[in-house]
Amino acid sequence: METFWLERSLSTNSSSKRRAIEELVDGRESAMRLKTLLRKPSGNNGSQPADELVVKILRSFTECISALSSCEESEVREVMSPQIGGFGAGCDDQGSEHSGESRKRPGLKDGRGCYKRRKESETRTTISPTKDDGHAWRKYGQKDILNSKYPRCYFRCTHKHDQGCRATKQVQKMEDDPKMYQITYIGNHTCREITRAPQMITDSDPWESSYTPSRNNSDTKPLTNSQQSFVLCSANNSIKKEEELALVKEDTTTTSSDLTDNLSSFDSLLPPELMGFESSDPTAMYLSGVDDSPQSFLDMDTMGRFGFDGEFPFYENLQFS
């Protein structure tokens, strides 16, 4: 019984990844063509017009994201429960079919405490004087941590339920410098959130309200985050890629030369395995040689920021060093 779900999940993953790779390679080729096109002073005679190429590139990225999303979702289903097929479907009524080994206690009411801890695929840790990052977070827990002076607060994205966003973060004051917060981001935002006004974020400071008895106004007006925040470590991400993306992001005005430069940057977004790659059988290369995680191949959030949103609030506070 369980093998059926596992097999189904595995086949879904590999086909999704295959599709993602194909789309990425396709997009990359289109980008290269666009690059050469833009470098030609004479214009588009004969070759594909630039507009068409741009559309094609965007389409490739969109397809890739959807492929990776479906891949990731199937992984989540596998982790959640073989019988339950959806986000946030805890262990309510559907679990009753699961006649065999129900971990749910007999006396458990309303499914409290019934969940599957997710296998974290991506975490980023930053140290910052503020907890603001432009996203709307909702506190869902606080724990005293062993050998730690300050409790750890748990936040999830406000849009967890309405948009299924799985991003969470953990905020903990640093012992040696209580003015600083160690913030661990887990997962990527999949929500399309309208960025909140900065003062709104500052005013609704969940950590402060839950832990600090009195507010310190100086804390609400910190130095610019980009100056003070920095990443401690990044478990599974390539910080280099983030840096390069940030550079790409900064140039919002896209003149031809800018665009070509950015496309050069785009080259470096691909892993070395795909750099010299010319569309013969990308999946074989990827599936055999690279980490299994789609995030390690191309960060979903990164993709989302690259021209789909136009805004990247989640990372605005982060400066990668």
Added chain:
DNA sequence: TGGATTTGACCCCA
């Protein structure tokens, strides 16, 4: 009154 926070209970996993 609805959304956010608090808090105790529960589960996962090292």
Added chain:
DNA sequence: TGGGGTCAAATCCA
């Protein structure tokens, strides 16, 4: 087995 992560009822607050 216990620390840590998550859930959801109770409570708070605008």
